[in-house]
Amino acid sequence: DTGVSQDPRHKITKRGQNVTFRCDPISEHNRLYWYRQTLGQGPEFLTYFQNEAQLEKSRLLSDRFSAERPKGSFSTLEIQRTEQGDSAMYLCASSRQGYYGYTFGSGTRLTVV
Amino acid sequence: AQSVTQPDIHITVSEGASLELRCNYSYGATPYLFWYVQSPGQGLQLLLKYFSGDTLVQGIKGFEAEFKRSQSSFNLRKPSVHWSDAAEYFCAVGSPPRGSTLGRLYFGRGTQLTVWP
Numbered sequence: 001d002t003g004v005s006q007d008p009r010h011k012i013t014k015r016g017q018n019v020t021f022r023c024d025p026i027s028e029h030n031r032l033y034w035y036r037q038t039l040g041q042g043p044e045f046l047t048y049f050q051n052e053a054q055l056e057k058s059r060l061l062s063d064r065f066s067a068e069r070p071k072g073s074f075s076t077l078e079i080q081r082t083e084q085g086d087s088a089m090y091l092c093a094s095s096r097q098g099y100y101g102y103t104f105g106s107g108t109r110l111t112v113v
Numbered sequence: 114a115q116s117v118t119q120p121d122i123h124i125t126v127s128e129g130a131s132l133e134l135r136c137n138y139s140y141g142a143t144p145y146l147f148w149y150v151q152s153p154g155q156g157l158q159l160l161l162k163y164f165s166g167d168t169l170v171q172g173i174k175g176f177e178a179e180f181k182r183s184q185s186s187f188n189l190r191k192p193s194v195h196w197s198d199a200a201e202y203f204c205a206v207g208s209p210p211r212g213s214t215l216g217r218l219y220f221g222r223g224t225q226l227t228v229w230p
Binding site: 004031033040041042043044045048055056058091093095099100101102103104105106107109 | 218
């Protein structure tokens with residue numbers, strides 16, 4: 001069990017640029033979740049996958065956001081035309097069938113300047 | 114709609130003192146309740162969870178929480194706080210799992226714990 005891995009740990013980008021984050025879940029975990037956490041707030045749900053199927057998306061996930069999990073293993077979260085309001089910690093978590101809890105990664109901190 | 118309220122944004126306690134962090138939830142059915150801890154710049158670590166059964170649940174690091182349905186509360190407690198407990202604590206509520214796997218969680222805004230030596 002190597003834990004949930006997120007890459008990069010930090011990303012600074014200029015407004016209007018596109019960014020992509022990667023999440024590698026624990027290998028036997030079939031569910032993968034993305035959350036966003038802004039300063040002073042708790043994590044807010046963005047989306048989750050069961051294997052390669054995206055089962056639910058939050059209204060927070062605007063048209064500029066897209067997430068994929070093409071082979072049911074790692075996942076990517078892309079933000080197009082970044083805005084300053086996108087600055088946040090993006091957290092990935094995974095879970096397996098029968099285990100009622102998440103394992104979180106350390107997150108990717110995005111700063112849009 | 115599901116929601117979680119953590120009324121205390123910041124709590125300060127002395128090392129060795131007891132601790133109680135409050136959490137109130139809003140959910141129509143039997144909730145699945147969680148407490149997570151987050152150290153600066155890190156992801157969240159699960160402390161404990163409640164689904165059913167005994168309303169007093171034990172977690173890691175000496176923490177426990179009590180589910181009180183009548184008060185819609187799930188308060189976190191520790192009898193003696195250590196300096197290493199300083200962190201941010203999040204309460205979360207979720208729906209019962211579908212297909213034996215958990216769906217989305219709703220988190221409170223967190224309580225920052227400071228521990229004085």
